[in-house]
Amino acid sequence: MRTDILKLGLGLAFSVLMLSTVAFAQGLQDVIQIAKDVGVFQFYLPFLLSFAVLYALLLKTGVFGAQKNLVTIIALAASGFIMVYTPVGIAFSTFLANFVGNAIVVILTIIVVLIFVGMLQSGKILPENFNDIMKGNTLWLFLLLLVLIVLGVFVASGGTSIFPGLNISTKQLFGSIGGLSPTTLAIILLVVGTGIIVWLFSKPDKAPAK
Incomplete structure (x- = not known):
């Protein structure tokens, strides 16, 4: 469980590092603006957060046993709907x-x-x-x-x-x-x-x- 969370954190850190590399030699404000332009805050972070929560809950409750592959697919699929979810007109x-x-x-x-x-x-x-x-x-x-x-x-x-x-x-x-x-x-x-x-x-x- 801790290993999976660590892998997820390392993946997020790597993604942020790659984004910072794209905006190399630019100010922090420009980096944040680029992240907003490519949809990091609007799509990527909500998707990543939803995936982490669902994945942890499914593993913790053991609904599908210890089959991590199945849990990963379900968590990814469910989190994918977050990309288009807009309740009451609020992103x-x-x-x-x-x-x-x-x-x-x-x-x-x-x-x-x-x-x-x-x-x-x-x-x-x-x-x-x-x-x-x-x-x-x-x-x-x-x-x-x-x-x-x-x-x-x-x-x-x-x-x-x-x-x-x-x-x-x-x-x-x-x-x-x-x-x-x-x-x-x-x-x-x-x-x-x-x-x-x-x-x-x-x-x-x-x-x-x-």
């Missing part, structure tokens, strides 16, 4: 481009959250009594602050554009809050956030129960 390549792009935005957002959580659990940037501080309402307040930070980065990066009809920019978001300018609101958020952090870490420890 399949366009769907894949939007889907992969939106998925990456979501994945990056999740990664940012995991990075924050990992930093907090490392114990290197926070006091040793952090776990004692983060209890009850304090924990929920801290989580809310973390969610707001990630959400702000998500909106500022244009992530809301992946939702149809929901295109919110930071300027629109900040401008709709009390008529404040983004600069003023950013200063307020900075002061409030700093105050919350100071309050969290300056709270006196509760006396241990006797």
